[in-house]
Amino acid sequence: MTNFPSPFRYPKPKHRREFNPQHRTNKSYKKVLRVEFNRQCIYCRRPEFYKYEAFGVEHYKPKEIFPELEWDYDNLFYACNSCNSRKGDSWSTKTQLLDNVFIPNPCEHIMFEHLKFNGATVKLRSKAGIYTDELLDFNDDVSVSFRETIIYIIEKSIGDINLTESTISKLENKLRDEPMCKMGNEIKKEITNLKNKISILKNRLIECGVSL
Ligand SMILES: [Zn+2]
Numbered sequence: 001m002t003n004f005p006s007p008f009r010y011p012k013p014k015h016r017r018e019f020n021p022q023h024r025t026n027k028s029y030k031k032v033l034r035v036e037f038n039r040q041c042i043y044c045r046r047p048e049f050y051k052y053e054a055f056g057v058e059h060y061k062p063k064e065i066f067p068e069l070e071w072d073y074d075n076l077f078y079a080c081n082s083c084n085s086r087k088g089d090s091w092s093t094k095t096q097l098l099d100n101v102f103i104p105n106p107c108e109h110i111m112f113e114h115l116k117f118n119g120a121t122v123k124l125r126s127k128a129g130i131y132t133d134e135l136l137d138f139n140d141d142v143s144v145s146f147r148e149t150i151i152y153i154i155e156k157s158i159g160d161i162n163l164t165e166s167t168i169s170k171l172e173n174k175l176r177d178e179p180m181c182k183m184g185n186e187i188k189k190e191i192t193n194l195k196n197k198i199s200i201l202k203n204r205l206i207e208c209g210v211s212l
Contacts, residue, residue, distance in 0.1 A: 004154070004158065004205070004210050004211075004212070005210065005211045006117075006151070006154070006209075006210070007040055007045055007046075007047045007150065007208060007209025007210060008045055008117040008119075008120065008147055008150075008151070009045070009112075009117060010045065010111035010112040010114075010115045010116060010117065011106055011110075011111050011112060012110060012111075012112045013110070014106065014107060014108065014109070014110060015037070015106040015107050016107075017036060017073070017074070017107065018035075018036060019032050019035070019036055019073070020073060021073060022071070022073070023071065024071055026056065026057045029057050029071075029073070029076055030055070030056065030057050030078075032073075033057060033076060033077065033078040034048070034052075034055065034078055036078065037077065037078040037106075038209065038211065039055075039078070039207075039209065040078070040209050041055065041078065041079045041080035041083050042058065042077045042078060042079055042105060042106050042111075043079055043080075043083040043087070043103075043132065043136055043138075044080060044082075044083050044122070044136065044138055044143060045117070045209070046080045046082075046083075046143070046146070046147075046209075047150060047207065047208050047209025048207060048209075049150065049207050049208060049209075050207055054080055054081050054082075055078060055079065055080055055081065056079065056081055056084050057076055057077075057078070058076065058077040058078065058079035058083070058084050058087070059075060059076060060075050060076070060077055060103075060105050061075050061091065062088070062089040062090070062091055064089045065089065065091055074107070077105060077106075077107075082136075082143070083136050086135055086136045086137060087103065087135055087136060090103070090135050092131075096131070099127065100126070100127045100128055101127050101128060101131045102128050102131065103128070103131065103132045103135070104128050104129075104132065109128070112125075113125060113126060114126045114128045114129035114132070115129045115132070115133075115138075119147075119148075119151070120144050120145075120147035120148045120151060121139050121144060121147075122138035122139055150208050150209070153204065153208055154205060154208050154210060157201045157204050157205050157208075158205070160197075160201055161198055161201050161202070164194050164197055164198050164201070165198065167194060168191055168194050168195065168198075171187050171190060171191050171194075172191065174187060175187055175188070
């Protein structure tokens with residue numbers, strides 16, 4: 001296990017929605033949206049990391065300006081509370097839209113054309129990226145530290161998985177080479193424990209937004 005898609009990458013293809021639910025509550029929509037968008041904020045790419053409550057339903061076109069879209073699934077996204085509240089009711093004016101000043105979303109825009117990660121920092125690649133950063137402040141200290149921590153946990157977990165997998169394979173070889181080994185049952189128990197450890201580490205990676 002060496003290569004993995006990091007959560008801190010902006011998608012190059014546009015997202016095609018997998019679901020098409022029709023609800024009348026944020027709570028019901030939130031459950032679908034978190035799966036639709038891989039449990040990550042569409043704007044800052046923050047993964048949930050065991051904090052389901054730190055995320056919510058994002059109305060891309062604000063419901064205060066577009067009340068008819070309040071329950072329209074195509075207008076709903078998954079965002080962290082910080083991006084959601086910073087964005088608030090912001091919406092580009094007609095003049096701004098003509099000048100390519102808008103907030104990108106992963107269904108209608110190629111996010112990577114506007115925003116890019118350099119390690120834990122978001123770089124701005126277009127007028128739309130600059131405008132979005134003015135509103136959402138992607139690189140405040142807390143967000144950058146959080147991303148650095150997540151990257152550290154991912155690297156550490158992958159290292160631990162690799163080490164554990166190699167221990168398992170050594171133990172399995174031992175069992176194969178010495179089928180009558182006195183320690184056979186202990187070795188089998190140890191292998192089971194190590195496999196459990198790997199599944200815990202893999203769940204941790206999923207919480208970090210890694211697609212396995
Ligand atoms: Zn966010």
